Structure formats: C-alpha cells, structure tokens
Amino acid sequence: MKRTDSALRCLIVSDFNAASLAAFLENGAGLPKIKAVCAAPGPVVPALLEPATFAAGYDLAVVWSSPEASIPAYQSALLLEPFDSDVLSAEVERYADALASAARHVPFVLATSWTPVCPTVSLGLAAYKTGGPRLVLDQMNLQLARRLALEPAVFFVNAGDWAQAAGGSPLNPKAYFHGKIPYRFELFEKAAGELRAAVACLSLAPRKLLVVDLDDTLWGGVVGEVGVGGLRLGGHDAAGEAFVAFQRGLKSLANRGVVLAVLSKNDATVALDAINSHPEMILRESDFSAHRINWCDKAENLVELLEELNLGPESAVFIDDSPAERARVRDALPEVLVPEWPRDKLLYTEALAALRCFEAPSVSPEDRSRTLMYRAERDRRAQRTSFTSVSEWLEDLELRVELRPLDEVNLLRVAQLLSKVNQMNLTSRRLAAADLCKWAAAERHHIWALTVSDKHGSSGLTGVVSYIQEEHEAHIVDFVLSCRVFGREVELVMAHCLAEHAARSGARSLVATYLPTPRNKPCELFWQKRSGFERCGNTFTWDLSKWYPIPAHAELVSSVGKCPSHARRPR
Numbered sequence: 001m002k003r004t005d006s007a008l009r010c011l012i013v014s015d016f017n018a019a020s021l022a023a024f025l026e027n028g029a030g031l032p033k034i035k036a037v038c039a040a041p042g043p044v045v046p047a048l049l050e051p052a053t054f055a056a057g058y059d060l061a062v063v064w065s066s067p068e069a070s071i072p073a074y075q076s077a078l079l080l081e082p083f084d085s086d087v088l089s090a091e092v093e094r095y096a097d098a099l100a101s102a103a104r105h106v107p108f109v110l111a112t113s114w115t116p117v118c119p120t121v122s123l124g125l126a127a128y129k130t131g132g133p134r135l136v137l138d139q140m141n142l143q144l145a146r147r148l149a150l151e152p153a154v155f156f157v158n159a160g161d162w163a164q165a166a167g168g169s170p171l172n173p174k175a176y177f178h179g180k181i182p183y184r185f186e187l188f189e190k191a192a193g194e195l196r197a198a199v200a201c202l203s204l205a206p207r208k209l210l211v212v213d214l215d216d217t218l219w220g221g222v223v224g225e226v227g228v229g230g231l232r233l234g235g236h237d238a239a240g241e242a243f244v245a246f247q248r249g250l251k252s253l254a255n256r257g258v259v260l261a262v263l264s265k266n267d268a269t270v271a272l273d274a275i276n277s278h279p280e281m282i283l284r285e286s287d288f289s290a291h292r293i294n295w296c297d298k299a300e301n302l303v304e305l306l307e308e309l310n311l312g313p314e315s316a317v318f319i320d321d322s323p324a325e326r327a328r329v330r331d332a333l334p335e336v337l338v339p340e341w342p343r344d345k346l347l348y349t350e351a352l353a354a355l356r357c358f359e360a361p362s363v364s365p366e367d368r369s370r371t372l373m374y375r376a377e378r379d380r381r382a383q384r385t386s387f388t389s390v391s392e393w394l395e396d397l398e399l400r401v402e403l404r405p406l407d408e409v410n411l412l413r414v415a416q417l418l419s420k421v422n423q424m425n426l427t428s429r430r431l432a433a434a435d436l437c438k439w440a441a442a443e444r445h446h447i448w449a450l451t452v453s454d455k456h457g458s459s460g461l462t463g464v465v466s467y468i469q470e471e472h473e474a475h476i477v478d479f480v481l482s483c484r485v486f487g488r489e490v491e492l493v494m495a496h497c498l499a500e501h502a503a504r505s506g507a508r509s510l511v512a513t514y515l516p517t518p519r520n521k522p523c524e525l526f527w528q529k530r531s532g533f534e535r536c537g538n539t540f541t542w543d544l545s546k547w548y549p550i551p552a553h554a555e556l557v558s559s560v561g562k563c564p565s566h567a568r569r570p571r
Contacts, residue, residue, distance in 0.1 A: 007033040008059040008203060011106070015044050015069045016117060017180045021062075024192030032203045034196065041180060044070055048098035054105035060202070061106045062195060063099060064159070066182070067114035067137055070095055077136040078120060092140050096147040103153040107432045108202050110195060111148060112159040113141045117182035119173055152411065152433030155361065157198055162190040201359040205420060207337060208370075209311055210253060210358070211302060213320040214264040214271055214293075218283070219243050220345060223274045224267055234280030239345045246348040247282035254287055257367025258358050259374055261305055262291035263298055263318070289374035298325050299332035308381075309374055310483055317357060362412045369460065376457035377484065383456075394489065394553040398455040401463075401493045403448050403558040406440050410449045413461045417480055422519040424491065424526065426479035426512060444469045446501065447478065450494065452485045459485050465494050467502060467510070474502035474544075476512040479523070489551045491526050495533075497556070499548035510542040 010025060012018045022036035037056070039047055044065040047053045054061070067074045073088035103109045114137060127134035148156045163170035166186040175181040183191075215222045220232025220239050232240045254260050260283070264271055271293045275285050285291075290308050292301035298320075306313060313335035320326050321341055330338040342351050360367070380397070387393040406414060415433040422428070431439060440447050450463030462482040467474045476498060481490060502510050512533060514524050527533060532548075533540035542548060550556060 007035040008199065009057065010034050010036045010199070011054065011056075011058040011061045012036055012038045012064070013044055013047050013053065013061055013102075014038070014064045015041055015066055016064075016176075016182050017041055018064060020181065020185055020188040021064070021192055021195075024189050025195060028192060028196045032196070032199050034199065045095060045098045048102040051105060054102070058106050060108040060110065060199065061102055062110045062112070063102070064112040065095075065114070066117040067140065068117070070114070071140060074133075074136065074140065077131065077133045080123075080131075080133075083131075088136070088140070089143065092143050093147065096144055096151075099148065099154050100151050103151065103434055107153065107435070109154045110157055110198055111144070111154055112157050112191075113144070115159045115163060116171070118176055119171055152415070152437070153435075155198065155202075157194065159191065162187055162194060165190045197356045197359065200356070202361055205314075206360050207258075207317050207357040208315040209259045209261060209306075209309065209317065210250065211261045211263045211305065211316060211318045212250070213322070213325070214262060214266060214274075216321045216345075217319060217341075218247065218262075219274070219278070219281075224270055228270075228274045228278055231274065231278060233278060240280070242346045242348055244280055244282060246352060249349050249352045251282055251287065253358055254371055256358075256363045257360070257370045259289045259309065259311075259370055260287055261309070262288050262293060263301055263305065263320075264291075264293045265295055265298070266293050268293040286375075287371060289371050290378065297328070299329050302329060302333060302336065308378065310377075310486075317355065360416075362416070369458070372457060373459055373484065376459070379456050380454070390487075391553075394551070396455075397488065397553060399488055399490075399551075399554045400453045401490060401554055401556050402451040402453075403497055403556065404451065405559070406436070406447050406449060410461055411437065414447075414449050414464050417461070417464050417482065418478065421480045421482055422517065423483050423522045424479070424481040424486070425517075425520050426476060426523055426527075427515045428517050428520060429478065440466075445477075446505075448497065450481075450490070450497075452488070452490055454488070463490060463494055465498050467498055469502065469505055469507055472506070472508040474498070474505070474507035474510045476510065479512065483522075486522070489554065491530070492549075492551050493554050493556060495531055495542075496548045496550040497558070499542055499544060503544040508544055510544055512540045514538040514540070 012022055018038050022038050025034045025036040028034070039053060044063060048063065068078065071088060071091045073083045073091055076083035099109055099111050120133070123132060126132055129135065145156045148154045166184065170183050170187040172181060172184045212218055220243055221230055223231060232243065234240045234244045250260060272285060275281060275283070290305050292305050294301070302316070302318065306316060313333045317337045317339070318326070318329050319339065319341060326338050326341065329336060337357060339351070339355060342348065384393045387396070404410060411433050415431060415436050418436070419430050439445055445466070445468055447464070447466035449461050450465065451461050452459045452463065462485050464478050464480040465476070466478040467476045479494060481494065499510050512527060514527055516524065516538070527540045528535060531540060533542045
C-alpha cells in the first residue's frame with residue numbers, strides 16, 4: 001500500500017457509531033489522504049468473516065470493537081459471575097481468526113485493543129485480583145496482541161494510549177445511550193491522529209537518517225570553549241540529565257534501524273574526543289555512520305554526507321538547536337525534514353518522541369545492524385581508492401552471496417525490499433507480506449532472497465529474485481537489489497541463479513521484461529549494458545542452452561538444493 005497521489009480508502013468496522021472517527025481521519029492535515037467509510041454498526045466478527053463487507057475494495061481496514069460485544073465470556077467477568085477462562089481464551093482466538101480472515105480482502109488491518117465503552121461500578125483494588133474485570137481485560141488484550149504479532153498484515157494498536165492523551169474520562173455515557181457513541185470527541189480526535197500515523201507508517205517511506213548537531217544539541221555547552229569536562233551532560237543537573245535522556249532516545253532509534261550522523265561546526269579532534277571520552281556519553285563515535293565536523297556551511301556538508309551514505313534528501317532529518325542553521329538547511333534542501341526544535345533543553349526528549357517519521361511496520365535484523373553496515377560500506381569505499389582498478393578491488397573483496405528460499409524468517413524483510421527498492425527493480429511490483437506468501441505458494445512460482453557479505457562485514461538481506469515458469473519460458477518477476485551493494489556485480493550473481501534454476505526446471509529461455517519508472521534507470525542500464533541478455537525493446541532474453549557465468553570473485557552459497565554455481569559449469 002504505497003499511495004500518496006490519491007486518498008486511501010479506509011473501512012471502519014465497529015460495533016458502535018464511529019462516524020466521528022471517520023470525520024477526524026478524513027480531515028487530518030498532511031499525508032496520507034484518507035477517505036473513511038463506516039460499515040453498519042453491528043457484531044464485528046460476522047462482518048469480518050463476510051467477504052461482502054470488503055466488496056467495494058479498500059486499502060485498509062480499522063477494526064474497533066467493545067470487549068462486551070465481541071467476547072461474550074467477558075460479560076460474565078463484568079458482572080462478577082463465574083466464567084470459564086478457557087472459553088474466554090477461545091473466544092479471543094476466534095476474534096483473532098476473524099481479523100486474519102479480513103486481511104485476505106484488504107492489504108492491511110489495524111485492530112485496536114479493547115477498552116470499556118460504558119461506565120461500570122468501581123471495584124477498586126478488587127478489579128485486578130484473580131477474575132477481576134480489569135485484570136481479565138488486560139489478559140485478553142495481551143493474548144490478542146501476541147496472536148496478531150504472528151499475522152503479517154494485521155497490526156495491533158493500543159487504544160488505551162488515546163484515552164490517556166485525551167485526558168479526563170474518555171467515556172460519554174449520554175451520547176452512548178442516545179446514539180451509540182461511546183467516547184468523547186477528544187478521544188476520537190486523538191485516535192484519528194494515532195491511526196493516521198499508523199497508516200502513514202504503512203503507506204509512506206520512513207525517514208532513514210537522523211543528522212544531529214553537537215553543541216547544545218547532543219550535550220550542553222560549546223566544547224571548544226568549556227572543554228570536555230565543562231560540558232553539561234549527566235550528573236546532578238536537570239539539563240545534563242535531559243541531554244543523556246535525549247541521547248538514549250537517539251540510541252533507541254539507531255537500534256531499530258535509523259542511521260545516525262553528526263553535522264557540527266567544531267574542531268573535529270576536540271569534538272571526537274568529547275564523544276569518545278566523556279563518561280556520561282551514551283553515544284560514541286561507533287554509533288554514527290558518518291560525520292562532518294568542520295567550519296564549512298552545514299547545507300553543503302549535508303549534501304556531501306548524503307552522497308557518502310548514498311541516501312537522498314527525502315530520507316534525512318536534521319536536528320540543530322540554532323534557528324539560523326535550521327533555516328539554512330531548510331532553504332537549501334527542502335526535501336530534508338528540519339523540525340522546529342525547542343529552546344528548552346528539558347523538552348528535547350519530548351520533541352524527539354513527537355517525530356513519527358521513522359516508524360516502520362516491523363524491524364528486521366538488517367534494520368538493527370544498519371549502522372554497522374553503513375560503516376562497513378564506508379570502509380569499502382576507502383579501500384577501493386587504494387587499488388589501481390575495479391577488478392583488483394573486487395578480487396580482494398571476498399564477496400559472498402547466500403541464496404535462501406522465502407520463509408517465515410525473511411518474509412518481512414523481503415516484503416520490505418519489494419516496497420522500498422526503486423533503482424534496481426525490474427518490475428517495481430509492491431506486495432504486502434501476506435500477498436507475497438500467496439504468490440509464492442502458487443504453482444510454478446519461484447522466489448529467493450539473497451544475503452550479501454564480504455571481508456568488511458555483512459550487508460544483510462539485500463536482494464530478491466523470482467520467476468514464473470510458463471511452458472518452456474521462465475519469466476523473471478522480481479529482480480530487486482538494494483543500492484547498498486551496488487558496484488560489486490551482485491546483479492550478475494542474481495542473473496546466474498535465475499538462469500541455472502530455470503534451466504534445471506526445464507525452461508529453454510529466461511526472459512526479463514523491464515517496466516520503466518522515473519527511478520529505476522539503473523536497472524535498465526544493467527540489462528542493456530552488463531547482463532549479456534539479448535535485447536528486443538524492453539525485453540531481454542537468455543538462451544538457457546548456454547551456461548550463464550558467475551563472476552570469478554564471487555562465492556555463491558545456496559540452501560536451495562545443490563549450489564547453482566556448480567550445477568552446469570562447463571568442463
């Protein structure tokens with residue numbers, strides 16, 4: 001679901017009147033644009049199991065139900081009557097099954113946690129004793145969240161956060177009894193804001209790079225004036241503790257895949273010494289994939305930094321305490337997100353938490369190790385300059401490509417690559433994880449993931465190849481490679497794998513049909529200039545009676561039967 005040009009069609013399935021939620025979803029500022037439609041209020045589970053509910057075609061569904069209506073056993077808990085916990089658990093499982101069923105008809109489902117819709121008699125401390133309704137409700141939500149974590153296209157969202165953000169009691173008993181509107185408008189407004197952020201996470205590409213200043217941004221004070229020991233960082237000082245908390249927030253972002261970089265007007269030796277030696281620093285030099293610490297213009301430095309990391313300005317966020325520096329970068333690079341930053345240092349962590357542009361539906365192992373990957377890439381580029389030719393550099397690189405079938409472990413990352421990669425992407429098709437599973441299960445459909453590494457480290461799962469065999473022709477569907485590993489001839493290894501597998505399957509020719517987009521020109525150049533395939537317009541064909549060579553500098557390891565690189569090698 002990657003659409004920004006037109007409104008996303010959202011179906012709201014609820015057992016109460018959700019018209020207010022629909023209105024707030026539609027009238028929210030910025031992207032994504034949403035057109036919300038409310039299904040007729042009523043029992044949620046039957047509606048989710050009925051294909052006709054989704055017949056109009058929607059981009060996503062929001063499911064928000066009351067626990068009393070969806071889980072009959074919970075009604076007994078509310079009345080303090082005996083109930084069978086096994087029956088209640090089974091009802092929660094059936095509800096989760098219904099949500100999974102709905103995901104077969106829409107790309108994504110956002111399912112809210114259960115919250116009360118009508119005031120109940122207070123039980124005080126007894127509410128959280130064994131069998132107490134609040135404890136039971138929390139257990140139901142935890143069970144639902146754990147189950148939905150296993151569903152690739154269903155996402156659990158916590159409605160309790162909305163009530164807290166709205167303040168006061170979220171319930172509106174008069175409106176509920178008159179018109180089945182259980183909550184105050186303030187809660188619906190907060191809910192719409194959070195749901196819009198979730199939809200943006202699913203439909204818009206997240207920012208990948210966070211660039212931060214140093215003085216009075218990462219720590220308090222100007223290090224060139226006060227020295228390392230004079231910085232306000234940690235200790236028994238409110239501002240010092242705030243800077244440490246801010247760094248912890250940055251560290252958390254880095255651990256989930258956001259690349260960190262430094263952009264500072266400073267003496268590099270002094271600044272790096274502070275980063276590496278101050279005892280209260282949470283972030284060290286190894287946490288940053290790149291830095292520009294000098295006295296040059298920050299906008300120009302940021303352009304260089306983006307080129308070094310091979311990222312576009314639309315991927316970057318710039319944080320600086322100086323309004324003048326923010327204005328300079330904002331004017332020079334309008335695609336870079338430059339948030340206004342509070343003057344009060346104690347509000348830095350709150351401002352960081354308010355940035356929703358880094359959110360992603362899931363976090364893969366590749367995301368978590370992205371900083372190390374970018375540092376390894378910097379080492380590769382530095383080493384490349386020491387060789388007299390690219391071929392010498394490639395021979396020294398010790399390139400290793402591992403081919404694996406699609407499975408539960410790599411499914412989310414493969415779907416992530418299909419949705420994100422633009423430059424080396426043959427057909428630019430976008431599939432959610434659930435739809436990808438269905439496609440891969442079809443007869444004569446073949447798909448693999450590629451992990452790339454070399455002597456500098458792993459680049460992670462960075463490639464996807466797939467094809468459909470039709471009679472004696474094998475048609476490539478996906479030929480996707482992250483720009484992170486461009487320049488190492490991994491594309492030739494990918495073509496080799498496809499050719500060898502298709503030949504062993506009985507195909508006589510391998511066909512690639514290039515579908516042009518504004519951003520996949522590098523893919524066209526590969527097929528034209530380097531693939532060796534015979535060209536006819538945008539169609540490229542390889543005669544499978546010929547062996548497709550693998551680059552001599554590459555080692556191919558495969559868990560798909562016999563290693564293809566030895567299958568038909570000429571003797």
